[in-house]
Amino acid sequence: MTEELILLIAVIIDLIIGDPDFYPHPVIIIGKAITFLEKIFRKLVRSKSGERIAGLILAVLIIILTFMISKAIIYYSYEINYYLGLVINIWLLSTTIAIKGLVQAGLRVYHGLLAGNLDLARKQLGWIVGRDTDNLVEGEIVRGTIETLAENTSDGVIAPIFYGMLGGFPLAMTYKAINTLDSMLGYKNEKYRYFGWAAARIDDLANWIPARITACLYILAALIRGKDWRSAVRIIVRDAKKHPSPNAGYPEAAIAGNLNIRLGGLNYYQGEESFRAYLGDAKQEFDKEQIKETIGLMYWNVGLFLLIYYLINFGSSTTFVKII
Numbered sequence: 001m002t003e004e005l006i007l008l009i010a011v012i013i014d015l016i017i018g019d020p021d022f023y024p025h026p027v028i029i030i031g032k033a034i035t036f037l038e039k040i041f042r043k044l045v046r047s048k049s050g051e052r053i054a055g056l057i058l059a060v061l062i063i064i065l066t067f068m069i070s071k072a073i074i075y076y077s078y079e080i081n082y083y084l085g086l087v088i089n090i091w092l093l094s095t096t097i098a099i100k101g102l103v104q105a106g107l108r109v110y111h112g113l114l115a116g117n118l119d120l121a122r123k124q125l126g127w128i129v130g131r132d133t134d135n136l137v138e139g140e141i142v143r144g145t146i147e148t149l150a151e152n153t154s155d156g157v158i159a160p161i162f163y164g165m166l167g168g169f170p171l172a173m174t175y176k177a178i179n180t181l182d183s184m185l186g187y188k189n190e191k192y193r194y195f196g197w198a199a200a201r202i203d204d205l206a207n208w209i210p211a212r213i214t215a216c217l218y219i220l221a222a223l224i225r226g227k228d229w230r231s232a233v234r235i236i237v238r239d240a241k242k243h244p245s246p247n248a249g250y251p252e253a254a255i256a257g258n259l260n261i262r263l264g265g266l267n268y269y270q271g272e273e274s275f276r277a278y279l280g281d282a283k284q285e286f287d288k289e290q291i292k293e294t295i296g297l298m299y300w301n302v303g304l305f306l307l308i309y310y311l312i313n314f315g316s317s318t319t320f321v322k323i324i
Contacts, residue, residue, distance in 0.1 A: 001086060004313050007164050010093035011306065018100030026095055026173060030180050034062055038185070038195075048194045056198035059181050063202070066177035070170035089169055096164065096172040098156035099302060102149065106291050109145045113138060113288040132268040139286035146294050147263050150255040151248045153298045155179060158217070158305060159210035165309055178206045204246050211247035214301060215240070218254035221300035232257030235280045242277035249279060256280025258297060259290055 019025055041054040073092070078085030105128045112121030121141050126133040128148050136144065159179075164172035182203035185196035215236055222229035235257030236250060243249025243264075256263045262282035267274050284290075 003168055004310060006086070006090055006093065006168070007161070008306065008310075010090050010164070011097060011099070011161065011302070013090065013094040014097040014099050016100070017094070018104070019095060019098070026092065027176055027180055030062065030066060030177050031184060033065070034058070034181060034184050037061065042195070051194035052197055055185065055195040059178075059185075059198045059202055062177050062181055063174055067170050067174045070173045074169055093164055093169040093172060096160040096169070096176050098152070098160075099298075102152050102156050102298070103295055106145055106149050106295050109141065110288055110291045113141065113291075130269060131274075132271065138288070142286040142288055142290060143261075143263060143265070144267075145291050146255060146259075146261070147252055149291070149294045149298060150251040150263075151245075153218075153301055154211045154214040154247065154251045155207060157298070157302055158214045159207055161302070161305060162210045162213065175206055178203050207247040211250045213305070215250035215254040217301040217304050218251060218258060218297060220304055221297050222254075222258045224304075225297070225300065227258045227297070228260055229258070231260060231281075239277070239279040242279065244276065253279045255294055255297065259293060260284045261286060261290065 037058050041058055045051050045054045070092070074085065074089050077088040105124070108124040109121050109128075112118070112124055118136075118138060118141070121138075122133040122136055125136070125141055125144050129144050131144065133141070133144065160172045160175055163175040167174075178199075181199035182196075184199075185192050186200035186203060187193075187196055215232075219229050219232045219236075221227075222232050232254045236253045238253075239256070240249040240253040243252065252263050255261075256279045260281065260283035262278050262280045264276040264278040264280075267276060
């Protein structure tokens with residue numbers, strides 16, 4: 001079975017099954033390893049420069065260990081039995097992709113709004129964003145949901161598929177390790193300003209290409225679906241770089257342009273105000289149905305990415321031979 005077909009099956013499995021609660025996700029193991037090493041390294045350093053070096057060493061160790069262990073698991077699984085290796089390879093690769101989980105998270109917020117239950121919608125949004133959600137009005141709930149769906153289309157879907165295309169499960173899981181390092185250490189607060197700098201910078205580098213691929217695919221999806229793709233292009237060029245992240249602004253700006261809405265604005269984190277630059281023009285008011293539109297565009301995003309990949313790989317007379 002080709003690597004291209006393995007990836008396709010892994011995506012389908014994630015679409016159907018997602019990440020069930022009955023088995024430990026590999027990312028949880030990576031997270032525990034990060035916590036364990038952080039405790040050790042923090043005991044060894046006292047200065048800001050020491051924290052920087054320790055944070056860099058920790059990040060490099062986690063990345064190397066993740067790749068080596070992932071590579072070993074796949075290699076020895078195939079050594080034991082080809083079909084066992086195939087099943088483990090496909091299953092583990094599917095755990096790096098988060099299409100179903102992302103869609104379910106967005107739909108939980110949507111159904112809360114649909115039922116007129118703002119408290120439920122706020123609670124569901126609070127599970128997927130870092131901002132305070134207790135007092136958000138409906139429009140702000142919609143905004144927060146669309147922003148996280150757009151950003152995570154890149155981080156949680158396109159990026160792991162991209163790295164899976166390049167290096168199979170080992171590279172895709174290594175990307176997830178980089179993403180986990182950033183989510184655990186990459187904060188700009190007093191505790192992690194120096195210790196987490198390497199994790200944040202490595203994550204920025206790893207997401208640079210996937211974020212821009214995601215934005216381009218959103219434009220193509222808008223063109224196919226009759227959305228405002230010209231506005232998407234204009235907003236990406238004008239506003240994407242205004243985002244504090246060097247990457248997140250691209251998919252968010254693309255969605256803002258597609259739907260003719262304005263993302264960004266005032267958020268609260270533990271009661272503290274934080275203003276994020278606006279992305280897009282407020283030609284349309286926020287509406288809960290825009291959450292479903294964003295999910296639809298995300299599905300198109302993934303489908304187009306896979307279609308382009310397979311056209312490139314199978315664009316020859318050997319197409320069907322390779323698939324078989």
